[in-house]
Amino acid sequence: MRSLLVIHNQATASEDESDSAAKTLLPEFVLRSCGYAVTIASHEEQAGELIMGADAAVLHLPVSDIHDWGRQLIRKKIVPLLWWCSDSTATLSVEACEDHVMVDGVLTPSMSEQELHWALHFGAKLCFERRQWHLERKQLLSKIEERKWIDMAKGILCEIKKISESEAYDLLRKQAMNERKRIVDVATSIVNVYQLIQDQKRGGSKR
Structure with missing residues (x-):
């Protein structure tokens, strides 16, 4: 798994653009620094095109937005969905912490390259198992x-x-x-x- 699509929404797309230190915590920066090929999308049409060439989607969104985005992406291509839990997305998700959210894993800016690798690996495995379960159902x-x-x-x-x-x-x-x-x-x-x-x-x- 080398190609990742990072999804931003309006709440995270312009996050700390003027702060160079904060930029290093954005998913696209962290993942690229670990050797992953990263594309970025912030609206549905763009994401629908880019997901076709991606091995997984990293959702830099509040938890409350994950369900709708995940459903839109799965219509195009079944891929692992991983939530990027940063300070901003965690804060924006406080009220949705009890929601039932279907993700295959959680990534954070503080993860090492090996931790990201294994999180993505097990996320892909969980996605496959979920796909098999849906097929059997x-x-x-x-x-x-x-x-x-x-x-x-x-x-x-x-x-x-x-x-x-x-x-x-x-x-x-x-x-x-x-x-x-x-x-x-x-x-x-x-x-x-x-x-x-x-x-x-x-x-x-x-x-």
Whole structure:
């Protein structure tokens, strides 16, 4: 991990620009002095372009701004998100200290080169684990949704054909094989057609 994108907002973008000593505590200065390639962004469009070439994003922001910025960045590219905890960002974050903030690590101006390296290393590992968790969660929710459609279709077949659930499932499976479709796609079609017929019946009975 060598390329980092530092994100500033209005509260930190012009932080102590006239103070040369304070400049040495800014994330871009500290990280460059440790050998990292650093780009800087202070608005969404700029960050969206630069994140594509970055290995991680360092958020020099109040904690209250991390959620929105993180969500915008992840839409472009999944990278580790690390909070730069300086005197100013810590002070600006006092009221948000109880907020649930999704970051992969915390960096500070006082860290040594080795400490920064390991913080970034473990941040990248945590980001990968978080990405895997989100992927597994998405797959699980998809399976639950598919199960719902299949169970609904089985119920409809049981009602119409007066058969057992296992027989209804076998019927779905055979139809899926014959049509070269997934069982959930066949089940969804059956449910949609059944609901359409029921709606038409209800509409006809009102006339």
